[in-house]
Amino acid sequence: KAGVTQTPRYLIKTRGQQVTLSCSPISGHRSVSWYQQTPGQGLQFLFEYFSETQRNKGNFPGRFSGRQFSNSRSEMNVSTLELGDSALYLCASSQGTGRYTGELFFGEGSRLTVL
């Protein structure tokens, strides 16, 4: 069974640009969550999508957005990039059918550097 796939793995952008990251979940998983990982802040929750609907949202500005498609694949977008957006962006999928999101299966992340 294929794991969670994130693309691109590495990217470099400049301030003010926007970026789109993609996540393909494990087959059959309907929940996709996104996290920002930085050395000082650990794993910070961005948002969770389940069946194309945003089910939960973290405390990030509106420049961070996401969506989920009918095949459960998800994208997140960051507009007007700032230097502080440099981070590893992790996507995780789960079955997520019950009250608990359940076990999260993470991808290897997309490393974003903003210059």
Place this chain on the structure above:
Amino acid sequence: GENVEQHPSTLSVQEGDSAVIKCTYSDSASNYFPWYKQELGKGPQLIIDIRSNVGEKKDQRIAVTLNKTAKHFSLHITETQPEDSAVYFCAAEYALNFGKGTSLLVTP
């Protein structure tokens, strides 16, 4: 919202020793507490979890204890090995709220 505090941020032990990582949470309604291990260059992976209806759970060298009254839970690793070196994250409830992580180094 839920707030999860994790300590220590770094931990160095000698091979064979035990390691303990502690987390506290703020929302008394939280009922699910997973622990994730992240090896260098990889995404985190679930290693053990506990629900509020039990106080302790073990899986070989790893155990988690939960004190709902005090709102804290701990990860215990016994007989540590170099391959246990990684960053460990605790989380509460939906795993939407992670602690900031503990970097564990096991030296031979």
